[in-house]
Amino acid sequence: MYGNKSREQWSCSWRSVAIASWNCCRVVVNRAAGKAGSPRKAGDCCRLCVYCKHHSVSSRTVSSYYALEYRKTDTERMLKCYAFLTYPAPRISWVRGNTSIPETDRKEARDGVLYSLRSDQNIINTADPYYCHIHLPHEEWAAEWKMLDQLSNVEGSSIAIPCEYSSNTANSEGFSVVWTLNRNAVISVLASFNGTSHSYQPRVHINQSDFSLMLHDLAPNDSGEYLCNISTPHYTKLTVRTLQVENSGNTNEIVVGVMIGAAILVAVGVGVGVLFRKCRRKEEII
Structure with missing residues (x-):
């Protein structure tokens, strides 16, 4: 089944955008290295590797990766959740506190069979944490923002x-x-x-x-x-x-201002006390 293919040739999806699943691709790499594996899964993965090569993906090692970016301007705060070079297209969801919320905006790009997505979310309440979840068939990725x-x-x-x-x-x-x-x-x-x-x-x-x-x-x-x-x-x-x-x-x-203010209050208090005592004495004389 494998002919004279090298380990590198069989690993077109290994740590890549995974036209096949992570486990399937691991079987292909292990099988090519002489380790045990499932021929059925390996065969499926081989066919997908051919598909991958046909679309010029296997000639380069491409890994999916994810990121959460925080931006602040004079007028707004925003989160940007990224999924780069995935297959299939990921599903991105947002949560504020304990409540699911819709995304503010979305951008999508294609590179052959690969998807890159950016999902935006405006921060309207800095007291709440915000969560971005990226869902793919073979993995999940999560991010949290908190002030x-x-x-x-x-x-x-x-x-x-x-x-x-x-x-x-x-x-x-x-x-x-x-x-x-x-x-x-x-x-x-x-x-x-x-x-x-x-x-x-x-x-x-x-x-x-x-x-x-x-x-x-x-x-x-x-x-x-x-x-x-x-x-x-x-x-x-x-x-x-x-x-x-x-x-x-x-x-x-x-500090100096506070000290001066306190001194003035003390002086006023002393003056009021002296004036009060004088008034009392006059009343007693009368």
Whole structure:
């Protein structure tokens, strides 16, 4: 059945867009390598590999992949859920909190037999988490977006911005962390972790014990939305925190202003007390 085909020739769908299913393609690769497998399934997969080759897909190694993107402008917040190079076309669904919601918009492209889809969702309530689910016959992929409470600190200090994750996720194969800053609609990559920690901006690094972002010597232009992207091959979680850095000069002015205001209130209170006592004395004399 296999003739003189090499392992590479039989693996046209292995880790690819899967014209055949994942298990079927694994049978083909194992069979070509001399391992046990089901001839019936392998034969089906072989025919699909021929179909795949006929459509010029098998000449390149193409893997399906997925992503959730968060965008913020002056007027709106939006999520974009992507499925790249899949077969068949995936089904994409959205949930806000515990309620299923329709997508805001959708874009679709074809490359031969392969589908690439983008499903958009407007964020109308930042208090709710949003979920994107991508459904395919051979696999499922899910993503979550959540905004947490605002953080604040003063210029010149340090801060740790937490990132939400589970221990099961952190122990998964392909686990990665990426921290970005969205400030004035400009996105900057700050640091990442994929077994090794990398920093791309000064004064920042990832704490490898809990994947929080450490910021040192804060400046007012560090204010903005910080996004922690936790990803595995089958799951992505985006956690957003807004950081407000107060200018130390403004802080000092506020403190001085409060102290002056308090002094004025004390002085007024003393004056009222003295005036009250004088009035009482006059009444007693009369």
